[in-house]
Amino acid sequence: xxxxFISSFDEMxxxxxxxxxxxxxxxxxxxxxxxWAVTIIPLAxxxxxxxxxxxxxxxxxxxxxxxxxxxxxxxxxWLFAKWARTAGKEYPIIFLxxxxxxxxxxGNDSTLPAQLNNLFGKNKVANLAIDGLHCVALEGLLKYYxxxxxxxxxxxxxxxxxxxxxxxxxxxxxxFPIHHPRLLPQWLPRIKSYHDSLEVKAGIIQxxxxxxxxxxxxxxLCYFGNQNFSQWVVDNPYKNPFAQISLKIHAASxxxxxxxxxxxxxxxxxxxxxxxxxxxxxxxxxxxxxIKLLQSRANKVFIMVGPVNPYMLTPESLxxxxxxxxxxxxxxxxxxxxxxxxxxxxxxxxVDASHPLKxxxxxxxxxxxxxxxxxxxxxx
Amino acid sequence: MLFHTWHFFLFxxxxxxxxxxxxxxxxMNLWLLTASYFFYxxxxxxxxxxxxxxxxxxxxxxxKLDHPSRRGTTNAPFFCIREPRKMWLTLSVxxxxxxxxxxxxxxxxxxxxxxLFSWLxxxxxxxxxxxxxxxxxxxxxFQSMGYSIDVYRGQFQAEKNFIKFATFVAFFxxxxxGPIERARTLLPQLQRxxxxxxxxxxxxxxxxxVGLFKKVALADFLAIYVDRVYGAPANYSSLSLxxxxxxxxxxxxxDFSGYxxxxxxxxxxxxxxxxxxxxNPYTATGLRDFWRRWHITLSSWFRDYVYxxxxxxxxxxxxxxxxxxxTMIIAGFWHGAAWKFILWGLLHAVGxxxxxxxxxxxxxxxIPRLARQLLTFHFVCLGWVFFRAEGISEAMLxxxxxxxxxxxxSEVPVVMFAIIAVxxxxxxxxxxxxxxxLDWQPLRIALMLLILIYxxxxxxxxxxxxxxxxx
Numbered sequence: 092x093x094x095x096f097i098s099s100f101d102e103m104x105x106x107x108x109x110x111x112x113x114x115x116x117x118x119x120x121x122x123x124x125x126x127w128a129v130t131i132i133p134l135a136x137x138x139x140x141x142x143x144x145x146x147x148x149x150x151x152x153x154x155x156x157x158x159x160x161x162x163x164x165x166x167x168x169w170l171f172a173k174w175a176r177t178a179g180k181e182y183p184i185i186f187l188x189x190x191x192x193x194x195x196x197x198g199n200d201s202t203l204p205a206q207l208n209n210l211f212g213k214n215k216v217a218n219l220a221i222d223g224l225h226c227v228a229l230e231g232l233l234k235y236y237x238x239x240x241x242x243x244x245x246x247x248x249x250x251x252x253x254x255x256x257x258x259x260x261x262x263x264x265x266x267f268p269i270h271h272p273r274l275l276p277q278w279l280p281r282i283k284s285y286h287d288s289l290e291v292k293a294g295i296i297q298x299x300x301x302x303x304x305x306x307x308x309x310x311x312l313c314y315f316g317n318q319n320f321s322q323w324v325v326d327n328p329y330k331n332p333f334a335q336i337s338l339k340i341h342a343a344s345x346x347x348x349x350x351x352x353x354x355x356x357x358x359x360x361x362x363x364x365x366x367x368x369x370x371x372x373x374x375x376x377x378x379x380x381x382i383k384l385l386q387s388r389a390n391k392v393f394i395m396v397g398p399v400n401p402y403m404l405t406p407e408s409l410x411x412x413x414x415x416x417x418x419x420x421x422x423x424x425x426x427x428x429x430x431x432x433x434x435x436x437x438x439x440x441x442v443d444a445s446h447p448l449k450x451x452x453x454x455x456x457x458x459x460x461x462x463x464x465x466x467x468x469x470x471x
Numbered sequence: 472m473l474f475h476t477w478h479f480f481l482f483x484x485x486x487x488x489x490x491x492x493x494x495x496x497x498x499m500n501l502w503l504l505t506a507s508y509f510f511y512x513x514x515x516x517x518x519x520x521x522x523x524x525x526x527x528x529x530x531x532x533x534x535k536l537d538h539p540s541r542r543g544t545t546n547a548p549f550f551c552i553r554e555p556r557k558m559w560l561t562l563s564v565x566x567x568x569x570x571x572x573x574x575x576x577x578x579x580x581x582x583x584x585x586x587l588f589s590w591l592x593x594x595x596x597x598x599x600x601x602x603x604x605x606x607x608x609x610x611x612x613f614q615s616m617g618y619s620i621d622v623y624r625g626q627f628q629a630e631k632n633f634i635k636f637a638t639f640v641a642f643f644x645x646x647x648x649g650p651i652e653r654a655r656t657l658l659p660q661l662q663r664x665x666x667x668x669x670x671x672x673x674x675x676x677x678x679x680x681v682g683l684f685k686k687v688a689l690a691d692f693l694a695i696y697v698d699r700v701y702g703a704p705a706n707y708s709s710l711s712l713x714x715x716x717x718x719x720x721x722x723x724x725x726d727f728s729g730y731x732x733x734x735x736x737x738x739x740x741x742x743x744x745x746x747x748x749x750x751n752p753y754t755a756t757g758l759r760d761f762w763r764r765w766h767i768t769l770s771s772w773f774r775d776y777v778y779x780x781x782x783x784x785x786x787x788x789x790x791x792x793x794x795x796x797x798t799m800i801i802a803g804f805w806h807g808a809a810w811k812f813i814l815w816g817l818l819h820a821v822g823x824x825x826x827x828x829x830x831x832x833x834x835x836x837x838i839p840r841l842a843r844q845l846l847t848f849h850f851v852c853l854g855w856v857f858f859r860a861e862g863i864s865e866a867m868l869x870x871x872x873x874x875x876x877x878x879x880x881s882e883v884p885v886v887m888f889a890i891i892a893v894x895x896x897x898x899x900x901x902x903x904x905x906x907x908x909l910d911w912q913p914l915r916i917a918l919m920l921l922i923l924i925y926x927x928x929x930x931x932x933x934x935x936x937x938x939x940x941x942x
Contacts, residue, residue, distance in 0.1 A: 118898055122916065126673075130919050130923070133920070290476055324887060
């Protein structure tokens with residue numbers, strides 16, 4: 092650092108600054124306001140409209156009979172919206188619910204929607220259920236990603252198990268990992284057991300209104316092993332990231348239901364659940380909101396309540412559950428909503444507290460098919 | 472509150488709206504100061520006491536130094552306490568250095584003393600220091616100290632308005648990681664009624680977006696690879712280690728210059744111009760050139776307040792070399808309380824001394840420009856090994872493995888290096904005669920479109936802190 096360095100430095104920095112001619116930057120791309128406008132408009136057009144619309148057309152998934160989204164796509168709401176659009180066009184009845192309806196322990200052809208299709212003799216019911224979809228998440232799913240099924244007949248599954256404790260009812264205060272946090276109300280009403288940073292919550296809100304963000308999440312989930320682009324490139328140094336994008340979505344793989352044991356064989360214990368009353372339940376409040384939302388979209392709603400494994404409950408817990416069940420019935424009748432309460436099945440047909448075995452789904456489908464309310468509702 | 476977070480976005484929206492409303496009133500600086508203190512206190516409100524104390528003392532010292540009859544410099548060293556003005560300056564310098572020393576170097580000193588005691592078999596152990604390093608302390612103390620020295624030298628009139636002076640010290644865009652502004656460049660801009668032109672807005676936006684791209688899309692991307700390889704260097708081949716070192720060279724550049732671009736962009740939207748801090752450093756053709764381009768405000772600070780007061784190049788070749796050595800070692804130590812940073816500074820000093828005369832020779836000028844750029848880049852990369860490694864022994868291990876050519880399986884993310892190559896080409900063009908090509912409007916728009924599309928599609932806004940925050 093000698094004098095010439097100093098003088099040249101001064102020349103470079105200070106003189107320019109003092110004369111109010113500070114260099115713009117070392118190398119940044121510089122645009123005028125007009126150029127910004129020219130940039131932003133096509134950008135918004137490309138990223139927010141053309142990209143999602145083109146992708147929707149380009150990407151295919153083969154949805155044969157009894158199609159359901161693979162379980163590892165359960166957080167891919169872009170794909171759900173795409174499946175909802177397809178199902179909305181091709182199926183008269185949409186079945187929405189959690190893993191009980193999705194059929195976590197059975198193959199594609201043994202789920203409840205599949206068994207109903209068997210009884211109808213044609214593909215009439217589309218399985219749009221998602222594993223872990225509790226009532227609060229259901230409302231979010233319908234609100235932000237389910238517009239395509241408006242004007243359709245919708246069977247909405249209500250799983251009372253979400254009310255078995257204040258924790259799963261989301262009315263508790265202790266934080267725990269909640270399924271589908273991206274579908275929850277982020278700020279209002281405040282869910283005391285759900286905490287995320289402002290960054291995450293703002294990202295979730297963005298995703299709901301900017302379609303390219305849910306599309307990016309979809310690409311990450313489908314083609315990049317749920318990794319972001321940077322991480323994937325580092326983990327796969329010699330692979331071409333664009334070659335990963337096959338533009339094909341695979342259906343859920345078949346499960347061998349014969350391997351699944353019932354709850355007694357699995358040695359699950361008897362539970363003394365307290366159950367949250369309907370009036371205090373956060374999940375029920377959101378289930379009601381979901382019904383209202385569907386009705387506002389001209390959907391014809393049918394509610395299926397249960398199943399719940401009564402043999403896994405202590406007598407006291409079972410008594411409380413029965414009270415809850417009758418409260419649900421009272422509310423549904425008061426609001427003139429068609430419903431079906433899943434009857435108790437033999438003990439050996441339950442895998443756990445709510446999921447039936449393949450034969451259990453068969454019985455539920457049979458019972459539904461002999462239920463006049465359901466038949467009338469589905470025939471209209 | 473990092474620039475690329477929603478917290479900051481909300482903060483800036485409010486701060487900017489308030490600034491626009493108040494910029495023509497006498498409350499403008501009060502508003503900016505409140506916003507800056509809120510921004511700083513977000514990390515830890517207790518830090519506010521520190522910055523307020525440092526500001527108040529230097530403000531008072533400035534007033535004491537500024538007595539009209541006492542302006543001008545003497546030949547006596549500034550730490551001489553026989554003269555009151557020197558005493559005030561000494562107070563300011565010592566106070567700032569003590570603050571830095573206590574918060575930043577206490578742990579280093581106690582660790583080294585304990586090692587020394589154990590080596591000498593002295594049955595004494597100083598309890599380890601658990602003091603949390605206040606963010607940005609290295610930057611605001613230097614800025615404040617620079618002000619005191621400028622006033623002492625009579626190069627700048629002391630600021631009478633405390634709010635204005637405090638805003639100069641704490642101005643939020645550059646508070647945490649610079650640029651380290653001089654009083655004569657920033658303080659005059661903190662005038663009520665400052666004008667914001669359309670160009671200021673568009674330039675600010677351009678700078679911010681490019682900075683965001685550098686940080687989120689490039690620096691954080693490279694960090695994944697660098698952290699992996701430098702986290703376990705013994706598991707990686709020499710090629711991987713070389714690539715990780717290249718990647719780190721670009722990571723730290725993108726990280727720091729990205730922050731600076733964002734800082735300059737934010738200030739620019741308020742009509743305030745901050746000093747250029749990076750000028751395509753990896754296109755430098757020599758080490759002297761590199762230090763003209765890398766962290767310019769810090770290197771000029773050390774030049775003006777350390778190197779020149781020591782004697783600069785006026786006292787013969789040997790002393791000049793010694794002053795360069797001292798300045799660079801101090802600059803290295805400024806970056807962190809660890810021996811590896813001192814070694815990094817030493818390496819650059821030695822390189823600078825050895826190549827100082829060589830760079831002026833006709834022979835050196837005859838080497839093709841690209842070759843000189845590559846040579847400089849590789850020397851800088853050698854320094855980055857010490858800078859990035861966990862410690863000196865790890866750095867030596869990395870260098871041994873690199874030069875031994877160990878390991879057969881290598882992980883070289885091709886896409887990552889393709890992106891770096893494109894950016895390096897851009898910088899080479901930018902610093903060449905062909906620069907005009909980059910001014911072509913459709914190209915600029917296309918580049919910005921690519922940047923924005925990349926930001927929107929390939930990146931998720933994360934929370935990776937900036938590397939220079941730790942300094």
